[in-house]
Amino acid sequence: MVPAKSSCPVGWKTQYNGILTTNSDDFHKSEYTCMDNDAEYIEGKRLNDDDGKLFYPVKAVCGSLPCPPYISGAFVECAVCTK
Structure with missing residues (x-):
């Protein structure tokens, strides 16, 4: 998973892209996931x-x-990549 990018590096295949999400809405974030658009x-x-x-x-x-x-205030993009 590549945070803050909507595409993958050269030589990698984009499986999907979306918005970076977390499992908590407070300041104790512990896990990030790329939620498919x-x-x-x-x-x-x-x-x-x-x-x-x-x-x-x-x-x-x-x-x-x-x-x-x-x-500031914009959702952070992400991409899920495979080689």
């Missing part, structure tokens, strides 16, 4: 509130990250 849901499950795994989009914050190239 074309993610699908399981029919019949979206109406239930089972409070399963939640995904929170990661936003750039200037100071923690250099702006530019990042834009």
Whole structure:
């Protein structure tokens, strides 16, 4: 997974790209995942509130990250690559 990029390095194949997400909406982030821009849901499950795994989009914050190239408040992109 390549954070902050929507494409893969030369010689690598892009499996998908999307938005960087985390498992917590507080400051104790522990795991990052690339959520596919074309993610699908399981029919019949979206109406239930089972409070399963939640995904929170990661936003750039200037100071923690250099702006530019990042834009403060914008979602951070990502790509999943294979060789």
